[in-house]
Amino acid sequence: AQSVTQLDSHVSVSEGTPVLLRCNYSSSYSPSLFWYVQHPNKGLQLLLKYTSAATLVKGINGFEAEFKKSETSFHLTKPSAHMSDAAEYFCVVGVFMEYGNKLVFGAGTILRVKS
């Protein structure tokens, strides 16, 4: 079964320092992977997606993720954190089903940015 594991439930960084949010995936076929962000009391916004093209994926707001098949990882990074990055981040794997598909979410990582 396809699944994702987010290795940290909380991450705290100082403004201007790098961000690393870790995600490992499990998939029996080449996966479709996503990172979504959720600000408090808001819906989910797509940050970036990997769909079997380039392994280094660039997203919005300066975020990147690298697909590493050998490590079954899809970690999210940003060179310099901004206060507005404080939110909850979800690593997501897309699952193909018989007549459609679904997204399977990790448990989430809450990012705190200190001034």
Add this chain to the structure above:
Amino acid sequence: DAGVTQSPTHLIKTRGQQVTLRCSPKSGHDTVSWYQQALGQGPQFIFQYYEEEERQRGNFPDRFSGHQFPNYSSELNVNALLLGDSALYLCASSPDKSLYYGYTFGSGTRLTVV
């Protein structure tokens, strides 16, 4: 260009009642999925609609049902509400059944069952 629109934004219901949540997909999107997000958890897949039919269903009881209209908008109905149904209900739309484009999510409906 409007994204995914959900209504109402907040709702309070009593145990045993029924509720209907509504979703208008992003323009050009024909596939609609519903997710339940309990407090402190990631969203869980409820079901997916396209061509006005339920195509896939997650591990939710029959109390959860839905509908998709010819204009691609969708409703989620929950009967015999339980306290445990309290959650944020998210609607997501996509331009097709592939995963290539990902899904666009609405801001959700916060349902509180008392």
